[in-house]
Amino acid sequence: MSEDLFAGMTExxxxxxxxLSEEYRPDDIVEREEEIDAYRIALKDVLFGRNPSNVFIYGKTGxxxxxxxxxxxxxxxxxxxxRSEADDLHxxxxxxxxxxxxxxxxxxxxSIRGDDGEPFPETGLxxxxxxxxxxxxxxxxxGTFLFVLDEVDHLSDPDSLLYELPRARANGNLKTARVGLIGISNNYTFRSSLSPKVKDTLMEKEIGFSxxxxxxxxxxxxxxxxxxLIDGAYEKSSIALCAAMAAKDTGSARQAIDLLREGGDVAEERGADRxxxxxxxxxxxxxxxGRVRDKLRDQTMHGQLILEAVARLERDGETGVRSKAxxxxxxxxxxxxxxxxxxxxxxxQNHLADLTMLGFLERSERNDGRAGGAHYRYELTLDPEIVLExxxxIETDPAT
Ligand SMILES: Nc1ncnc2c1ncn2[C@@H]1O[C@H](COP(=O)(O)OP(=O)(O)O)[C@@H](O)[C@H]1O
Ligand SMILES: [Mg+2]
Structure with a gap:
């Protein structure tokens, strides 16, 4: 009786x-007092009718x-x-x-024109x-405009924007409005890809998130x-475990939150009360x-088959294998x-070199003297069982 299929389900x-979802915006930020302080100081001029500093925020994901x-x-x-005396902020x-x-x-x-505004042409200008x-x-x-450019390092050829926009008022392009840029990046080396004049402008205030x-x-x-979670639905140690695992791996709050949510799913599936x-x-x-699956899926068919071959060899006890085998x-x-x-x-061998470069394999050089000459041996960086599963x-259900 299909209509009863979900009847017994409770959350x-x-x-x-x-x-615990990606979209949720927390009302409280904890453990970032220093960064918040630096941020406040960088933006405070907005309250007094002055141009805010441009801010560059960097740090790993999560x-x-x-x-x-x-x-x-x-x-x-x-x-x-x-503050009634403060200029408008957008x-x-x-x-x-x-x-x-x-x-x-x-x-x-x-974004400025709003949902009912006239669309700006997609091309041609x-x-x-x-x-x-x-x-x-x-x-x-x-008033003052703050433009938050998240993942600004992904912007192709950003110099023009990052140089012109902050200078718009000084150059007479803006008469009444003020502007501040906030650039956010996962990639610290992005700085060095910018021209020095842009670097000086955008990185007026830099705040690093460790x-x-x-x-x-x-x-x-x-x-x-x-x-x-409802009261009593988790042991404190389970929180500490999520925190410890995420800290050891990436230091990302996103990873820690994902672990807790997934752990809650596991507990529910098993009918546990906490x-x-x-x-x-x-x-x-x-x-x-899930991560291995996503990474494998991105590889070519032959790349995947080669990784599977290495995984089979390792499962059978052979680690550090030559390309011929x-x-x-x-x-x-x-x-x-x-x-x-x-x-x-x-x-x-070309695929092996690619997979090594991508971090799926580790390669060591060996020299067996006259018998074998110089050659490489390859090892998986992933758990072979997970690769095989x-x-x-992927082969039996392409939708996974
Ligand atoms: N200090 C914090 N206090 C509360 N929640 C946080 C804190 N830092 C990160 N988070 C949460 O962790 C997740 C990832 O944070 P996010 O700001 O998206 O990271 P990033 O932009 O650096 O990749 C979000 O759900 C966010 O709400
Ligand atoms: Mg982000």
Whole structure:
């Protein structure tokens, strides 16, 4: 009886699961006092009718760059509202992921014009035309504009934007409005790709976000867990375990939160009345598998088959294998799944070199003297069992 399929399902452990989702914006930021302080100082001129400093925020993924930026800019907007003498503040954010300068400016124009505004042409106009339109929109409204450019390192050819926009007022392109840029990046070396004049402008104030340690992740998680889970739905040690695992791996709060959410799913699936350490271990294993699957999926068919061959060799006790032996197993693996294998040793070696560069394999050079000469031996950097299971899943159910 299909209509009863979901009848017995209850959400037992989560009070509000969305609090553990990617979209959730926390009201409290913990463990970032120094960064918040530096941020406040950089932006405070907004309150007094002066140009704010441009700010560059850098740090690895999941360390709170976006969350803290949203927190700070909304606190600033609230303060501006409270002070009748302060100029209007307009905050507009854009994620630059693989965008051009033109499309970024266009999206800022749209953001200013609002949902009912006239769309700016997608093509056919120059970037400087787009910038002029942006300046007009800003001057029409007046006050201070803060533009948050998240993942700014993904922007192709950013120099023009990052140089012109902050100077718009000094150059007479803006008459009444003021502007401050907030650039956010995962990639610190991005700095060195910018021209010196841009670097000086954008990096007026730099704030680095370091990876979280286990103690910091614990307090971030404790806060979240209290709101997301019902009382008594988790053992404290399970939170500490998520924090410790994430701290050891990446120092990312996102990873720690994902582990807890996944652990809650595991506990529910098992009908447990609270989350315990065991559930977090299972969750971590799942997350890892998910990551391996995504990475494997991105590889070519032959790359995947070669990794599977190395995994089979390692499972059978052979680690540190030469390309010739890998090729033999690879051919059998390929035929077994119904694929035509590559025929030359050279082509297999090219794939091995690529997979090494991508971090799937580690390569060591050996010299067996006259018997073998100099050659490479390859080892998997991933758990061979996970690779084999993932490969099986990909072959038997391409939708996984
Ligand atoms: N200090 C913190 N206090 C509370 N939540 C945090 C903190 N740092 C990060 N988070 C949470 O962790 C997740 C990742 O943070 P995010 O700001 O998106 O990282 P980033 O932008 O650096 O990749 C988000 O869910 C965010 O709310
Ligand atoms: Mg972010």
């Amino acid at each position: 037992t452990l989560f009070e509000d699961k969305s609090i 360390v709170g760059k976006t969350a803290v930026t949203e927190y700070i800019t909304s606190a600033l907007a609230d303060e501006v509202d409270r 905050v507009h954010s854009h994620n630059c992921n693989d965008d051009t300068v033109y499309r970024t400016v266009r999206s800022l124009i749209h 120059s970037t400087s035309h787009a910038l002029e339109t942006l300046y007009e929109e800003m001057d029409d409204r007046g 990876p979280y340690d286990a103690g910091e992740l614990r307090s971030i998680l404790a806060n979240r867990a209290e709101k997301a 989350i315990v350490d065991e559930h977090i271990h299972v969750a971590s294993d799942r997350v890892q598998r 890998i090729k033999d197993v690879y051919e059998r693996v390929a035929v077994g799944w119904g694929h035509d294998p590559l025929t030359t040793l050279k082509s297999v 993932t490969r099986e899943a």
